[in-house]
Amino acid sequence: MSQEKQAPDQADDGTALLAPRAWWQNRGAQFGIVATVLVVVIVAIVKGGGTSQGWVATGGSGGGHALALLIDPAHGGALLAGNEAGQVLTSTDGGQTWQAQAGGLPPGIAVSALLATASADHIYAGTSAGIYLSTDNAQHWVASSAGIPHTEGVDALVFGSADDRTVLAGTEQGGVYLSRDGGATWAASNNGLPAGADIYSLMAGDNSAIFAGLIGAGVYLSRDGGATWAASNNGLPAGANAFTFAGATDLTTSAPYLLVGTDRGLFLSKDDGATWALSDGGMGLTRVISLAVAPLSSSDVVAGTDNGVFESFNGGLVWTTDPGSPTHVGAVAVTSDNPKIIYAAADKVYRFPGASALTVLGLARFLGLGIVVALLLWVWGRNQRIVREMTATRESTLSPYRAAKQNDATKLPASEAARRPPPGHIRGGPPPRPPVDPAA
Numbered sequence: 374m375s376q377e378k379q380a381p382d383q384a385d386d387g388t389a390l391l392a393p394r395a396w397w398q399n400r401g402a403q404f405g406i407v408a409t410v411l412v413v414v415i416v417a418i419v420k421g422g423g424t425s426q427g428w429v430a431t432g433g434s435g436g437g438h439a440l441a442l443l444i445d446p447a448h449g450g451a452l453l454a455g456n457e458a459g460q461v462l463t464s465t466d467g468g469q470t471w472q473a474q475a476g477g478l479p480p481g482i483a484v485s486a487l488l489a490t491a492s493a494d495h496i497y498a499g500t501s502a503g504i505y506l507s508t509d510n511a512q513h514w515v516a517s518s519a520g521i522p523h524t525e526g527v528d529a530l531v532f533g534s535a536d537d538r539t540v541l542a543g544t545e546q547g548g549v550y551l552s553r554d555g556g557a558t559w560a561a562s563n564n565g566l567p568a569g570a571d572i573y574s575l576m577a578g579d580n581s582a583i584f585a586g587l588i589g590a591g592v593y594l595s596r597d598g599g600a601t602w603a604a605s606n607n608g609l610p611a612g613a614n615a616f617t618f619a620g621a622t623d624l625t626t627s628a629p630y631l632l633v634g635t636d637r638g639l640f641l642s643k644d645d646g647a648t649w650a651l652s653d654g655g656m657g658l659t660r661v662i663s664l665a666v667a668p669l670s671s672s673d674v675v676a677g678t679d680n681g682v683f684e685s686f687n688g689g690l691v692w693t694t695d696p697g698s699p700t701h702v703g704a705v706a707v708t709s710d711n712p713k714i715i716y717a718a719a720d721k722v723y724r725f726p727g728a729s730a731l732t733v734l735g736l737a738r739f740l741g742l743g744i745v746v747a748l749l750l751w752v753w754g755r756n757q758r759i760v761r762e763m764t765a766t767r768e769s770t771l772s773p774y775r776a777a778k779q780n781d782a783t784k785l786p787a788s789e790a791a792r793r794p795p796p797g798h799i800r801g802g803p804p805p806r807p808p809v810d811p812a813a
Contacts, residue, residue: 431468439718447493455484477514499527520559543572565602576618586615608649619664634661677702
C-alpha cells in the first residue's frame with residue numbers, strides 16, 4: 374500500500390504549518406510591481422514636465438545678447454527671441470532647441486522688438502535698421518518701413534486698434550511713427566512730444582490711450598490713439614528713463630494699477646497715469662527694464678531688472694526673487710500654462726522652472742531607484758522563504774511529541790497522571806469544595 378505524500382505546508386500530524394504564500398510574495402509579482410511603478414513614474418514625469426528645477430539657460434540667443442521675447446499662442450505657445458546678431462530664433466519645445474530665422478534680415482542688425490497679430494499671420498520685428506515683417510511664422514522677412522528713415526532704430530511696437538491694422542512704432546531719434554494699413558506705410562505722429570524723442574517703450578491702454586516711455590523724459594500719454602501727446606510725469610523723478618509698462622490689478626480689491634519701470638525703480642499709478650508713486654516693495658531702486666503680466670492672473674506680474682527677475686502676486690505692491698535668476702534682464706515673457714513658465718532674455722534666454730522633459734539623468738535616477746527596490750524585495754522574499762523552510766523542519770521534528778500530548782491522561786505514566794489536576798480544578802486556584810448535604 375503506497376503512502377500518501379505529505380503536503381508541503383502540513384506537519385506529520387496533518388496540521389497546517391503556515392498560511393499559503395501571498396501573491397505579492399511571488400518573485401515574478403514583485404518585479405511586476407516594480408516595473409509598474411517605474412512606468413507610472415516615467416509617464417507622470419513626461420506628461421507633467423519633468424522634475425522641476427530653478428532658473429536654467431536654454432539654447433537660445435544664438436550669436437548675441439537676447440533683446441526681445443514673444444510668446445505665440447496661435448502656434449502652440451511657440452517662443453520667439455530677437456537678438457543683437459540680427460536673428461529671430463524660434464522654439465517649439467520650451468526653449469530646449471532653437472531654430473534661427475534670419476531669412477531677409479540684414480546681417481549685424483539688432484532685433485529689439487517683436488509684435489504679432491492674434492492669429493500670428495503678421496509678425497513685426499523692430500530693428501536697428503527699421504521694421505521688418507513676416508507672414509510665414511518668422512521664416513522669412515521683408516522690409517516694412519516705408520515712411521521711416523532707414524537710419525532709425527525701432528525699439529518699441531504696439532497695436533493701436535482692436536483690428537491690428539493700426540500699429541505704432543517707437544524710434545530712437547524720431548519719436549513715434551503710426552501706420553494705419555498694417556505696417557505698409559508709416560507717418561510721424563509726434564504732436565506734443567519733445568523734438569528727437571527717444572522712445573524706448575509703448576503700451577496701449579483703455580479708450581484709445583497710448584503710453585510712451587522716453588529716455589530722459591519719463592512718460593508721455595496720448596488719449597487719442599497716438600495723434601497728440603502730453604507729459605505725464607507727476608511723481609516721477611525728473612529726467613527718468615521709462616523702460617517698460619504693465620497694467621495690473623490689486624489682488625484683494627481688483628483695482629487697476631499702472632506700472633512703469635524706470636532707471637530709478639518701479640513706480641505705480643492708481644489714476645491711469647495722472648500721478649505716480651515709488652513702489653519697490655522689496656525690489657529696491659534697481660533699473661526695471663521689462664515687465665510682463667501673467668495671462669491667467671492680472672495680479673501676477675514679473676519684472677526683469679539689473680538685479681534679477683522679480684515676481685509680484687498682488688499687482689506690483691510686494692516683490693520676491695529667486696537667487697538663481699539671471700541679471701541684466703532686458704525682456705521677460707510669461708506663458709498661459711498652468712503652472713506658468715517664465716522666460717527671461719539676458720546674455721541667453723533663461724527659463725523658470727527649468728526642466729521641461731525627462732532628462733537622461735532623471736531617467737537613470739528613477740531606474741536606479743527601481744533596481745534598489747527590486748533587490749530589497751528579492752532579499753525580503755528570500756528571507757521569508759528561509760523562515761518558512763526552517764519552520765517546516767521544526768514542526769516536523771516536534772510533531773511526535775505533540776501527538777503524544779494529545780493522548781488521554783490514562784495512557785501516560787502514573788506519576789504524570791497523578792500530577793494532572795482533578796476535573797473542575799482551576800489551574801493555580803484552590804481545589805473545589807465538596808458539595809454540602811442539605812439534610813445534615
